[in-house]
Amino acid sequence: MNELKRIMLVEDSARDVELTLAALEEHNLANEVIVTRDGAEALDYLYRRGSFATRGPGNPAVILLDIKMPKVDGLEVLRHLKADSSLNMIPVVMLTSSREEKDLIESYRLGVNAYVVKPVDFDKFVKVVSELGLFWAVINETPPGSIKQRN
Amino acid sequence: MRRLTIFSSIVVIAVGATALAGWLTSSRILTAIIPGLIPMAANTALSFTLLGAALCVLGGGHSWSRAVVRLCVLFTLTMIVPRMVEYVSGADFRVDSWVIDPPREEIGGAPVGRMAFFTAVCFLLSSIALFTLTLRARRRTVEALAGVASLALMSIGIVFFVGYLLDAPLFAIGPTIPMALNTSFSFILLGVGLISAILDQRLLAPLPADLDAKMLRVDRMIIAGFGISFSSVLVVSIFSYENSVRFVENSGLISHAYRMLSESEAVISTMKDIETGARGFVLSGIPAFLEPYEAARERIGEQMRALKQLEENHPRQRDRIERLEPFIERKFQSSKKLIDVYSRGGPSAAQKLVASGEGETAMDSIRALVRRLQDDERLFLEMRLMEHESGLSRSITFFALLTVLILGLFLALYIFIERGLTARQRSEKALQEAAREIEDLYHNAPCGYHSLDASGTILSINNTELAWLGYNREEVVGMLKISDFFTEKGIEQFKRTFPKFLAEGYINDLEFEVKRKDGSTFRALLSATAMTDEHGNFVRSRTTMFDITDKHRALEELHHQTELYETLLKTQSNLGEGVVMTEADRIIYVNDAFCRITGYPEAEVKALGSLFELIPGPLQGAAREQVMRLLRGEAVDTVQEAQIVHKSGRLIDLEIALDIVHTGGPPRLIGIVRDITERKIVERERRTLNTNLQKKGEELELANKELEAFSYSVSHDLRAPLRHINGFMELLQNHVGRSIDEKGKRYLTIVTTAAKQMGDLIDDLLVFSRMSRADLMQTRVDLTSLAHNVIQRLEPDTQARTIEWKVGVLPEVLGDPSMLRMVFVNLLSNAIKYTRPRQRAVIELDARTEANGDSVLWVKDNGVGFDMNYAHKLFGVFQRLHSSDEFEGTGIGLATVQRIMLRHGGRVWAEGKLQEGATVYCLFPHPEEDIS
Structure with a gap:
């Protein structure tokens, strides 16, 4: 069986988290999903500080990052990640409702690995999320230092 | 000079020809002129005739004259050269008999009809001189040779001629044969003729009337030179004369001595006759012996008388002669006694008497006395002879000196004249040069010159003016009047001014319009002064003419320009632009507009002290500073805004352009002002408006x-x-x-x-x-390919449908590709949507270009169409003409299309009819710039 890699979801909306997890669940990808509810928490996790200070080492195989979040928004998180040499190899996928061009441009400028707009239609949403999870957590070879867990 | 040559040559020919005639007619008077003198030889006469003729034709200048001269010279030389050879070598060619055989006759010891040595010499000299003169290009040395030869033969002639005049006995100097009187005379004339011919040739150019003082001095010195020469000749001649007289006297004394000697000898001989006669008779008794005795008796008296007469002036000799007489008487007595004794006593008595020696003592005394007499005389004779010898050599020396002196003097004179002539020639050349220069200046100076007589007729005119007028000199000088060259206006002016000119003697810078021969005209400036005679009468004018067409044209141009500027100022004034000009603060010009703007009439403006008085007090300093900077040539804004005080006291805003004009005097300040009070108000309003607008924008x-x-x-x-x-x-x-x-x-x-x-x-x-x-991108978009692309993209929606697409050629436009794609997507999906009820949908895409270059594109369908009454609602947001149940949609598509078209500077509209389809038009404006 495939190695299942850890997916990190940064999403402030609980509904979206639920829907996303539901979508991942459909393909049995939900086991190793770390959910943080805003940018600050995400950074805490990645830097192993605050409430995550005690977690084990290792980076997620992919970060699914929402843009519009309280405290620290997605673009800011992205900027931090890509500016830090210890974290900038982690693939980051923007998973957002925004079709705004400026968000798209800014994200790519900061070095995002993919940009996905959450479809309104649930079927499509499930398909998109599961494909994302499949690709990044299963198919894609992760950079060194990622947490791996045998299924 | 030439006349002198001709005259001399004719006289020489006459003398020669006369002598020849004399020989032919055997007339001695024609050959010798003065009887008793030696005649001119025949060949000499022929030579004179030939050379005289040669001299006569020499100056003629004809081509043949040179040949004639040379021929004559050659002919003469054939007679002269052999004669010279005869003299030198002593041979006898009988040269003197070639022409006419002379009679064997002598005059004064000289043979008649033989050419003298000096005559031959003189002919040789004349031949050389004449030949030299026929040479075309002569050096000065050759010419000098001719001159010296001529002077020499003239001098020789003079020497012999003077010899004749003074009756000098030694005119036969040279090898025995003397020169004839007429020969010497002819040589003088030939010499004079030759010299004048030489000088004549040096003076080919006519003499100008006004030779300078130097030339006058040369002439005077020539005259003085001739005077000195003749005086010298005269002095030498007188001295020679005296010498000759003494010589003649001496000759008389010598012959007297010889007579004395012979007479005294005769006395002795007579006495011997007496003695021998008496003795012979006594010895022989023959009476015949007494005859010499008798004759001697008769003779002795005569002889003694002659002796006494000879020594009349010599007392000592006379005394001796007188002392001789008693002895002669005693001898007679003794001889008579002897004869008597014989007669009476017979021979023995006589012998006794002889033996007594009675008669012997008397005879001895006679002999002794005569001897003494003769000794004295011989001594005297010896002295005279010595004196004679020295006198002869002195004479020869004198003549030689005389010849040399005369020759020398003439030579000096000749050289002097020659020099003088050369100098004269040089100065004449300089004069001619100067004259040529002046003439060139007159004719070719860049202004016209002419002279008029009192009637205005042209007396002379220079080339420049002739060229201007286009006439020949022959057509003008003496033929035309100056007024003939004037236009009618000019003639009138001439009629007024010419009498004034004649009266006052000058005119200055009168402008005339002058007519050329071809009828064209030009402007000329005439000035003239009058030339008058000693009585003040007008003789002729000296007029200058300048072509001032260019200057005139420039003046006209200036006039036009001035007019132009005046019009410009007036127009400017009409537009309300005031113009003001100041010079050193003083206002010297204002136009009407300036007066209107300031409110001051022109006179009042000009009365202002300076332009600054119009400026409000606090601003005056700055304004002055600006002007000063402008005057100093510093950079100042050419257009500035200023404020002035209107006459009414109101402040007026001005826009003013200032500049400096340099016209030669103090710099002038030109200002052009525009009243911008109104504009200022508008500007202020606009500024407020702008501020508001900015606020609104924000x-x-x-x-x-x-x-x-x-x-x-x-x-x-x-x-x-x-x-x-x-x-x-x-x-x-x-x-x-x-x-x-x-x-x-x-x-x-x-x-x-x-x-x-x-x-x-x-x-x-x-x-x-x-x-x-979104920002609008501007690139070239090919609508045709865009349309096809969109149609292809829409295919999933049309798969179950029958749609006929008619896509024409669509234009290329400038715009944002993604926005234009949105337009097509909207329009075409609308067309697809609203044709859904049709079995067969026809959707047409086409475009046309309007006359103004705009492109109109349309999408036409045969769908459900719409009611034109609601056409205005088509493009509103959320505005729909169909229910969502009938046709799904949000009502935003066409609004988006309209928005995009508006942003591209175009517009959109639709035409349609219910159930008959709709057409949506999009207009793309003609691109302002080239789409490249």
């Missing part, structure tokens, strides 16, 4: 930003709940699954559909909003 920008934030929220926040509705509806459906009834299913479907509809609505609104805000 507000608008703020609103825009808010809108943007709003859109952002819409796109993100509104869709999130929608997504949640959808997501959870799905989860709900899965969850309730089969347990839900039909009604519940329907409700779920409605909720899902509504949520989806709302999602579409939001998406379309976002697009619309983005189309309004």
